[in-house]
Amino acid sequence: MTFEAHIPLAPVVAIVGRPNVGKSTLFNRLTGTRAALVSDLPGLTRDRRDGIAEIFGTELRLIDTAGLEEARQGTIADRMRKQTEQAIAAADLVLFVIDARAGVTAADSSFARIARQSGKPVVLVANKAEGRQGTDGVLDAFSLGLGAPIAISAEHGEGIGDLAADIVAALGLKIPKTAKKGRDHDAEPVDDKKLPPERPRPIRVAIVGRPNAGKSTLVNALLGEDRMITGPEPGLTRDSVASELDYKGQSILLFDTAGLRRKAKITETAEKLAASDAVRAIRFAEVVVLLIDAEHPFEHQDLTIGHRVTEEGRALVVAINKWDLIPEKQKTLRDLKKTVAESLAQVPNVPVVAISARSESGLDQLMSAIIKTHATWNRRVSTPQLNRWLEEALSRHAPPAAAGKRIKIRYVTQPSTRPPTFVAFCQRADALPKSYLKYLTNSLREAFDLPGVPIRFSLRKGE
Ligand code: GDP
Ligand code: GDP
Numbered sequence: 001m002t003f004e005a006h007i008p009l010a011p012v013v014a015i016v017g018r019p020n021v022g023k024s025t026l027f028n029r030l031t032g033t034r035a036a037l038v039s040d041l042p043g044l045t046r047d048r049r050d051g052i053a054e055i056f057g058t059e060l061r062l063i064d065t066a067g068l069e070e071a072r073q074g075t076i077a078d079r080m081r082k083q084t085e086q087a088i089a090a091a092d093l094v095l096f097v098i099d100a101r102a103g104v105t106a107a108d109s110s111f112a113r114i115a116r117q118s119g120k121p122v123v124l125v126a127n128k129a130e131g132r133q134g135t136d137g138v139l140d141a142f143s144l145g146l147g148a149p150i151a152i153s154a155e156h157g158e159g160i161g162d163l164a165a166d167i168v169a170a171l172g173l174k175i176p177k178t179a180k181k182g183r184d185h186d187a188e189p190v191d192d193k194k195l196p197p198e199r200p201r202p203i204r205v206a207i208v209g210r211p212n213a214g215k216s217t218l219v220n221a222l223l224g225e226d227r228m229i230t231g232p233e234p235g236l237t238r239d240s241v242a243s244e245l246d247y248k249g250q251s252i253l254l255f256d257t258a259g260l261r262r263k264a265k266i267t268e269t270a271e272k273l274a275a276s277d278a279v280r281a282i283r284f285a286e287v288v289v290l291l292i293d294a295e296h297p298f299e300h301q302d303l304t305i306g307h308r309v310t311e312e313g314r315a316l317v318v319a320i321n322k323w324d325l326i327p328e329k330q331k332t333l334r335d336l337k338k339t340v341a342e343s344l345a346q347v348p349n350v351p352v353v354a355i356s357a358r359s360e361s362g363l364d365q366l367m368s369a370i371i372k373t374h375a376t377w378n379r380r381v382s383t384p385q386l387n388r389w390l391e392e393a394l395s396r397h398a399p400p401a402a403a404g405k406r407i408k409i410r411y412v413t414q415p416s417t418r419p420p421t422f423v424a425f426c427q428r429a430d431a432l433p434k435s436y437l438k439y440l441t442n443s444l445r446e447a448f449d450l451p452g453v454p455i456r457f458s459l460r461k462g463e
Helices: 023-031 076-090 106-118 135-144 160-170 215-226 257-264 270-284 300-311 329-343 363-377 383-396 434-447
Strands: 012-016 049-055 058-064 093-099 122-127 203-208 242-247 250-255 287-293 315-321 352-354 409-416 421-426 456-461
Touching: 012 023, 012 076, 012 106, 023 049, 023 058, 023 093, 023 122, 049 160, 076 106, 093 106, 093 135, 093 160, 106 135, 122 135, 122 160, 135 409, 135 421, 135 456, 203 215, 203 270, 203 363, 215 242, 215 250, 215 315, 215 363, 250 363, 270 300, 287 300, 287 363, 300 315, 315 329, 315 363, 329 352, 352 363, 383 409, 383 434, 434 456
Parallel strands: 012 058, 012 093, 093 122, 203 250, 203 287, 287 315, 315 352, 421 456
Antiparallel strands: 049 058, 242 250, 409 421
């Protein structure tokens, strides 16, 4: 008897982890509507599910190790262990799932040991990380020794595109040029990261600023004749409006706060309303354009919005509008750039563009700044590059000593983008002064040319 006849050629991917981390939810997310199917793989007990997932047009066979609590013999711990070992043994790739909100538990560590010892390739998945939750848990996950975790939400479908790309890379598969879409299959994992190149996603842009800064005028100038209202996007309320425009082949989805305000029919004061529009717009956007009235620049609300944008981790572009009204253009621009540098010191080199929405000048510079900043925001620096930089930064300016011993920083990696997020592993993370972390952040920003976007840099205790 041969098994080959029954085993599809698709690579086998096992989803493992302790109970309740979301393995079944991830299984369902990846297999979508495809029913569980086909014969058993050799050597596996029955208390797990098989399914087929299609990722960028490639079929994978998934094994879910959830449900093992229902097995009847042995202690739960024994059964879990056995089940996990079997699944890993049958797999070409292991998806090791943890609950990012719960952080790393003793059970996670012991499962991780099994995964490590198997020698199989592992993709470490930090689940339940929707809306940036569970960041600590994501960072903790590094301690499992399974490489950089990928943050996802199986339940909300966030980060699934990234995960799919990592799976494909870990299996050494190529993403086909035209990812075929099964007719009966609507569950192809899709989100806004690392999609196949033939389907670039629009850059989500919001224009925010005080009332009268010229937001509606700018939106109209940008949309021109091709105004095309696309209706509510995920994450927007039902009466929000987004418009899509094409700029030199790059699709831009523009959040129309002005349209929103017209719809709302002004029941609150304009200032208050504009502020809540801004908050919504910032959440939606990848790049936020802070529109400033050149005649009344940088009043309190402008700065509040600017800070908010960087706190939320969005990329920021400052546009100074009504430039047609400014007589001494060069000097004014110099002064305004200085103000931006001083008041938004946490994100050096934010692009500042002078425009006139009414006479439609400076719009090309504005669009280039948006596209460029978006690319920076998405930038990933490789671990070897980071560690070469670290060595240099440490030797230029050594970390201070604490309790008579020099603090050692061993290793830096970038677990995520949007915004660029870095983690340094440090023996005595608590003892390292903030000023030194700031030095590292600035040095990193310069070394890898990351102007105008917030950078997250944190320390983890680690060998
Ligand atoms: P399993 O035991 O590892 O298969 O875990 P399940 O898939 O059964 O999920 C355990 C619990 O976590 C369920 O209540 C799920 O609804 C919940 N869950 C799964 N994925 C997510 C997620 O991405 N976010 C949140 N908040 N909950 C999740
Ligand atoms: P919003 O409240 O931010 O949407 O601002 P509006 O687009 O309604 O513009 C407020 C006022 O500023 C209107 O009277 C516009 O005509 C005027 N405005 C907008 N852009 C410019 C510009 O580039 N130059 C000048 N001179 N006026 C402008």
